[in-house]
Amino acid sequence: MILSRRVLLAGLALSGTKAPAFAQSAPESQMIPVELIENTLNLPSIVRIGHKHGDVIMVEYFDYNCPWCKRSAQGLPDLLKAEPDLSYVLVNFAVLSPQSVAATRAALAYLQLYGPERYLPLHLALFDMRGTVDGERALAEAERLGGDRQRMTETANSDQTTGWMKDAFSTGNDLGLVATPSFLIGTEAYIGGMSLEQKREAIARARG
Template structure:
């Protein structure tokens, strides 16, 4: 119908498609002149709203079309924002002095994981991550503590970050594997027990728990997650791709192959 584009434009302009999906500034700039209401009088606006209302009552499927289009535009804007944030924070994402690096520190491709020690899906994915590292000695694994599930998660992450200040490499991998792979709730007490098992200096660990470095590291991870629109765990970054959820070892291998091919021809952090 020739009338339908005008109706869809009016819906976008007056917000009948839902205030929660209000278009961004860039989206507004892309709207046709007919959709602008900046110079529309109250009477004209009322007539437009009446026309749209009548049309929607007769053709309710148009509202669904408008919602789908607005959601599509919102997703596109979010992806552009994520790509911009990714490039601006690439060095911090891959090379932050605060992060834990496991696997091969000099590897040719980096797998970044945002995780929570109480995340069930992270626990399930642990075995696959370990299999990846065993099968591919060129992978550099970067751990980003992202405690989002509970206060216990925050406490466990604090211990993990403080432990990194004295233990790294295989011993830290042992700690990480035991805490993430263990049963029950991860919290400060459980994390301290595991740290003791792997030979941590407990006096120093207790002291470091209250350090600015612990606070700054977790704040840095949370900020990166916010900028990259990461709101759940596990979430992986491989090359320029964000992989959400416990997607399985085959999917991660595919991403690693693509990232390795890209890294081979570009200058920068991989």
């Protein structure tokens, strides 16, 4: 379960492994064109959680083997509880390793077969794992949550899954996202880790 070598190497160039994690101050925000936000929200692979029609939309581009994404996921339930009017959008952005690519294929297969309503438990479970999350471990966890392994394996290796991953990578590249996690909050991008408090401050700014 891998992408082509050229796509994978391009993704690795955006790994952002040197990005600071949860500095005392939040990453500097960058204004982004509305059409690029719309491109993200039109990706077929996104998962929308939280308020269906929130007053602020927050998007997270993440990788299942990013340690700072793990911390972000651990704080996600608290963020959704504290911000009931927030619409939160997850974007699988596998850029760190071949293992990340394989894990994302498994996760997207689960999404395609079982829908976004069942995705959040898998998302949190994968980030709760210790060590590297690869395709086999992701499939096993998805199976534990009720997924059919054979159908998920077939879907993970499908052209549609490959297309979804390429589209997400291309959109993230257009946005200039050079680290995971990266966030779009309102019309601003924040590249790098953010604490729960920093996220809430950025959401408040987006509300004006």
